[in-house]
Amino acid sequence: MSEAYVAQEMIAARPRPNEVRKADWTFARLLGSLSILFWIAAGIGLIVFLITSYDQSQIDKYAPRYFDGFLTTMKLVALSVSIGAVLSLPIAFGRMSSNKIVRNLSFGYIYFFRGTPLLAQLFLFYYGFGSFRHFWQDLNLWWFFRDAWSIALLSFSLNTAAYQAEILRGAIMNVPKGQHEGAASLGLPPMVTFFKIILPQALIVALRPYGNEIILMIKGSAVVSIVTIFDLMGHTRRAFSQTLDYQTYLYAAIFYLLVVEIMRRLWDLLEHRLTRHLRR
Amino acid sequence: MELLSLLSYGSEGWGDEILASIGVTISLALATLPFGLLLGFLLALGINSRESSLQISAKIFTTIFRGLPELLTLFIVYYGAQILGNFLFQTVFGTTIEINSFVAGMVALGFVFSAYASEVFLSAFKGISQGQYEGSAALGLSRFQTMRLVIIPQLIKLALPGLSNLWLILLKETSLVSVIGLADVVRITGVAARVEKEPFLFFSLACLIYLALTFLSSAGLEKIEKNARRGEVRS
Known part of the structure; x- marks a missing residue:
């Protein structure tokens, strides 16, 4: 007789094990609560500071200037991003060209503008090019190189063109080869292939980096205040030098944060709308 | 030849001043890096944490x-630290304090760097599979050991x-600190341009210096990345 594989006796039911209890105050929770408290305190402190140092006459004086500066910033960004978008097309194509000289030239352009600070570029264009006064006067271009605004616009457009060319190139290279082949097998001419098939798909990929580039330009445009342009930052710096009041910078910070956040949200909505055919 | 003598090394030219300013630029970027990396990593941990309070404050x-x-x-940061420092020193010691533009630049750039670095770390965290954590738990590693021995070596790669992209951005952003008086490349070349009335020469030199710095760093970073990938199977 083999041994029965059956339990000889019932095993008494045991109570279920104790629940694994988590400590009420883990380190992470403590740290999180403290940091939330810090932000609440900072927010209240900011509001209290802005209320206690509220001065109607100063607000009347500076609020229109801030708004004016904000419009200048927006105008600068909108113009330079659009001009840069146009300029970026030939540069991106040059970068992908089969001609070695064209390829190296556009590579050099992109490398220069992406490898040096915007501030140094602005100084080079404004002070450096401005020093060849007679040369520009001979060309009848002195009015352009004398003006801080046009120089800022020029250097910003050239700068963002380099970045946008890289975005565009990456996006175009991202389009699968089959799309080119399919278009070729349908007998579409190169222009139609590019504008109707390649570019629409590339722009969807490029949407996010373009949005980031616009935000970077909004933030980067603050440096024009150094070459005497009164954008939002320029008016802020002037207000600070006149009043020596720290809240001038805080108002500017709130302004910039709002603009960037709104821009980011709008771009998210736009992307959501434009990629609706890709979602399931 | 006249222009070259302006760049000579010594009391006549600006060579030595500009060389020193390159040192300032590099040391500011290098001093910001560890601070920004650590803060960025902690921020990424905070955003990944299960504590919602920690998540929210890191996101703010x-x-x-x-x-x-x-x-x-x-x-x-510069003026705020000045006001706060003066206030504290006034009440505690009865003296005022001068905030160093190097330190202010380091803190401000470090904050910005860490905010962007946290994004990089977050997407790197997403690239590490859950199995790595489970495997470490099965081996009985503590959470700190899991992080140190298993996650971080993969995360860095x-x-x-x-991060190398952020380093190049940081290197260029140090130029902004010249505005609050740090004697970096842009500041010193600007002074030289004004004194010698040769703005084109000096500002193009500044651009060339930054180009050289970014070229050298991207070459170095490529070496580091290759070194980090040496364990991978070559395809």
């Missing part, structure tokens, strides 16, 4: 410092391309 931090222009951050 990154939103603020990614939304503000770097120049404004710099001014806010995934984060390196993003």
Whole structure:
């Protein structure tokens, strides 16, 4: 007789094990609560500071200037991003060209503008090019190189063109080869292939980096205040030098944060709308 | 030849001043890097944490410092620290304190760097599979050991391309600190340009210096990335 594989006796039911209890105050929770408290305190402190140092006459004086500066910033960004978008097309194509000289030239352009600070570029264009006064006067271009605004616009457009060319190139290279082949097998001419098939798909990929580039330009445009342009930052710096009041910078910070956040949200909505055919 | 003598080394030319300013630029970027990396890593841990309070406050931090222009951050940190420092020193010691522009630049750029670095670390965290954590738990590693021995070595490899991009941005952003008086490349070449009335020469030199710095760093970073990938199977 083999041994029965059956339990000889019932095993008494045991109570279920104790629940694994988590400590009420883990380190992470403590740290999180403290940091939330810090932000609440900072927010209240900011509001209290802005209320206690509220001065109607100063607000009347500076609020229109801030708004004016904000419009200048927006105008600068909108113009330079659009001009840069146009300029970026030939540069991106040059970068992908089969001609070695064209390829190296556009590579050099992109490398220069992406490898040096915007501030140094602005100084080079404004002070450096401005020093060849007679040369520009001979060309009848002195009015352009004398003006801080046009120089800022020029250097910003050239700068963002380099970045946008890289975005565009990456996006175009991202389009699968089959799309080119399919278009070729349908007998579409190169222009139609590019504008109707390649570019629409590339722009969807490029949407996010373009949005980031616009935000970077909004933030980067603050440096024009150094070459005497009164954008939002320029008016802020002037207000600070006149009043020596720290809240001038805080108002500017709130302004910039709002603009960037709104821009980011709008771009998210736009992307959501434009990629609706890709979602399931 | 006259122009070259302006760049000569010694009391006549600006060579030695400009060389020293390159040192200032590099040391500011290098001093910001560890601070920004550590803070960025902690922020990424905070956003990944299960504690919602920690998540929210880390997100507030990154939103603020990614939304503000770097120049404004710099001014806010510089003047804010000045006011706060003066206030504290006045009440405690009865003296005032001068805030160093190097330290202010380091803190401001470090905050901005960490806000962007946290994004890089977050996407790197997503590249590490859950099995790595489960495997470490099965081996009985503590959470700190899991992080140190298993996660971070893989994380660094995934984060390196993003971080090297941020390093190049940081190197260029140090130029902004010249506005609050740090004697970096842009500041010194600007002074030289004004004194010698040769703005084109000196500002193109400044651009060339930055180009050389970015070229050297991208070459170095490529070496580091190759070194980090040496364990991978070559395809």
